[in-house]
Amino acid sequence: MTTPARPAPTIIDVARAAGVSKSLVSLAIRGDAGVSDATRTRILEVADELGYHSNALARGLARGRTQMVGLLVSDLANPYFADVVHGIEEDADATGLGTIIGHGRGSAEVLARRLDEILDLGVDGVIVISAMLDGGTLDRAAARRPVVMVGRPFAPPRRVSVVRNHDEHGAEAAVSHLISLGHRRIAHLASSRRAAATARRDSFERTMRAAGLAPHVIDAGDDGVARLLDRVGAPDGPTACFAGNDRIATAVLSDALDRGLGVPTDLSVVGYDNAEAGRLVRPALTTVEQPREAMGREAMRLLRARIDGDREVAEITLEPRLVVRGSTGPAA
Amino acid sequence: MTTPARPAPTIIDVARAAGVSKSLVSLAIRGDAGVSDATRTRILEVADELGYHSNALARGLARGRTQMVGLLVSDLANPYFADVVHGIEEDADATGLGTIIGHGRGSAEVLARRLDEILDLGVDGVIVISAMLDGGTLDRAAARRPVVMVGRPFAPPRRVSVVRNHDEHGAEAAVSHLISLGHRRIAHLASSRRAAATARRDSFERTMRAAGLAPHVIDAGDDGVARLLDRVGAPDGPTACFAGNDRIATAVLSDALDRGLGVPTDLSVVGYDNAEAGRLVRPALTTVEQPREAMGREAMRLLRARIDGDREVAEITLEPRLVVRGSTGPAA
DNA sequence: CTGAAAGCGCTTACAG
DNA sequence: CTGAAAGCGCTTACAG
Structure with missing residues (x-):
């Protein structure tokens, strides 16, 4: 029916209606001391009656600060991000910062574009929850505003703070x-060629060798799950599998059951991430949990310090x- | 090391460096005709050398348009949102609109706050992917900018367009x-008391009665799953269950297996949503799929029309x- | 405690 | 094809 035709009321409209100058309105609305209580009220x-909303564009332009931080995630569907974002927003809420989220849809290129858009919008800082972006892109962003990354880069860009989990220990x-x-x-x-995946793989190999065992690594892409399951039950076949992440681990579980293999009787399975799906499947998945919310909170702490001038x-x-559930059991 | 200390170059710096007026720079950057190719190049x-980025705040303030739309989601962890957002962003990308996401963290209050923040930021329109917000909040937002809702409100607010799936048919x-x-x-x-849940429940009852069967409804909250499973196997106990959504359906599945019940031999289970988890569990979940990406695309189409002045x-x-998988089978 | 003025970085008619 | 000027809605010293 109605379009938002009526132009939004400005500080000037409020000033006129209240019979004061516009600077006074600005001070009153921002809760500045030095405005009498009566006047402020x-x-x-009047502002409320008129339906006045402070224009964040104008405010940001005048102040050079927007009190907003940008959160970049590469894939909304991955529940890992939801938890990290939760931690970030808890801190942001408590410290009076707004958050807007940019979404890369699984593409480094889209993610980089969103990063630029959000920086153009004048956010005070950015948290990139993804290891997808290359060092150059991160560094260029960091030249504009403080940037914190959650995840594991190959080489931490000079100007970017990093929060990550200890993949080797996990x-x-x-x-x-x-x-x-x-x-x-x-x-x-092995889940991918990224830094976190590589660290997990290296640690797997070291731990096996330290125990006098031969490490066997399979690339998860390209039918890796099928190739693994083909060998289960063979004389020298694996009796256990450590998957680089929960997505792969749950695929191993489903496919094993579909083949009539028993888990953990024929094959024990461990994942990494403690995704929700791992709790729903049967047997439930043994996995490694990253402290996702804590990582988010730490990232926000670091970012705030940078925004406040810390160099x-x-x-x-x-x-x-480690979270032990039903998918792991004694070797046969 | 370095802080983003050096102030960002403006159109004036570019103008000076290129030896032209600042309005000319503005025209050239926006690709306006009426600037010679040589000059534009x-x-x-020069802009590139200087690392110039157009300030979106200033641009938005001057033009009254930001070419940005806001997406409000109530819960990042729910993969339903990811697919709807995907559909929205496909259209937005193709039509040159940027998207920023605001996150309600499962709270109507937080979601309403984010909605306000994003409107203050001057987005050209908003898509609310949630049925959480009450009519008053939606209507107040719609008084400021065009608003489209994806989901099912009890009473569609007068000024808000709605895209939803046909819950009754599903x-x-x-x-x-x-x-x-x-x-x-x-x-x-039954999953909740919201409009979509109510529609599914009503349709369940109608369909049962039309077939001459007695509908039996259990509230999923408050141990509903356990109460259902307690009765499975009893002489007059249920042999099948239609859950209001996949989250509940997968809980039924897990709990049934934990009790030693067979699915679908002892109990057939159907969900609603086609969540990813339903594909991972065994038996895989029979479910109803909403055309999520298409819903996103339609929402964006509607919003663009409104932004372009359609009233x-x-x-x-x-x-x-319906997506049929292994969790449903013939009655015993 | 209050008001007039300049400025944030851009866009947009309007003259040349 | 190019330049000077006003304005978008706010904030911030600076005088009173």
Whole structure:
């Protein structure tokens, strides 16, 4: 029916209606001391009646600060992001900062574009929850505003603070758990070539060798799950599998059950991430949990410090923990 | 090391460096005709060298348009949103609009706050992917900018366009499927008291009665799943269950298996939403799929029309479809 | 405690 | 094809 035709009331309309100058309205609305209580109350009432909303564009332009931070995520569907964002927003809410989210839809190119758009919008800082962006892109962003990354870059760009989990410790915990259950032929399904995946893989190999066992690594892409399952039950086949993330681990679980293999009787399975799906499947998934909300909170702390003028670039590594459920059991 | 100390170059810096007036720079950057190719090229080169970025705040303030739309979601972790957002962004990308996402974290109050923040930021329109917001809040937003809602409100606010799926048809398809498999004692686990849930429940009851069967409805909250499973196997106990959404359906599945019940031998289960988890669990979940990406695209189409001055408020209902998997089978 | 003035970085008619 | 000027809605010293 109606379009938002009527132009939005401005500070001038409020000033006129309240019979004061526009600077006074500005002060009153921002809660500045030095405006009498009576006047402030009256001005706020008038503003409310008129349906006045402060124009954030004009405010940001005049102040050079928007009190907004941008959150860049590469993939909304991945629940990992939801938890990190939760941690970030808890801190942001408590410190009076607004958050807007930009979404890369799984593409580094789209993500970089969103990053630019959000910087153009004048946010006071940015948290990139993704390891997708290359160093150059991150560094160019960091030249404009403070940038914190949650995740694990290959080489931390000079001007970007990083919050990540200790992938080596997480992988070690997963593999040690399997070894302590008596498994000796353990395969690793590597998730990707990114830094976190590489660290988990390296740690898998080190932990196996330290126990005097031969590490066996399979690339998860290109039918890796099928190739793994083909060998289960063979004389020298694996009795356990450490998957690079929960998505792969749940695929192993589903496909194993579809083949009539028992989990954990024929194959023990460990994932990484503690995704929600791992709690729903049966047997429920043993996995490594990153402290996602804590990572978000730390990232926001670092960003606030940078926004407030701290020049220090930091790197924070948080400890993951093993969550044991039904998908792992004693070796046959 | 370095802070983003150096103030960002403006159109004036570019003008000076290129030896032209600042209005000319503005025209050249926006690709206005009426600037010679040679001049435009030179100006763009200079802008690039200087690392110039157009200030979206200033641009938006001057033009009254930001070419940005706001997307409000109540819960990032729910994959339903990711697909709707995907559809929206496909259209937005193709039509040159940017998108920023505001996140309600499961709270109507937080969501309403984000909605305000994003409107203050001067977006050209808003898509609310949630049925959480009350009519008053939506209507107040619609008084400021065009608003489209994806989901099902109880009473569509006068000024808000709506895109939703046909819950009645979806529920009917689910129940008819069970009836055609020979089930006669079918229970419905109602998910909430919201409009979509109510529509599914009503349709369940109508479909059952039309088939001469007695509808049995259980509130999913408050241990509803346990109360349902307690009765499975009893002489007059249910042999099938239509859950109001996939989250509930997968809980039924997990809990049934934990109790040693067979699915679908002892109990057939149907969900609603086609969430990813339903594909991962075993048996995989039979469910009703909403055309989520299409709903997003339609919402964006409606919003663009409104932004371009169309005053028509529309309501679009898309058809869901049944996805049959392993969790449903013939009645014993 | 209050008001007039300049400025944030851009766009947009309007003259040349 | 190019330049000077006003204005978008706010904030911020600066005088009173």
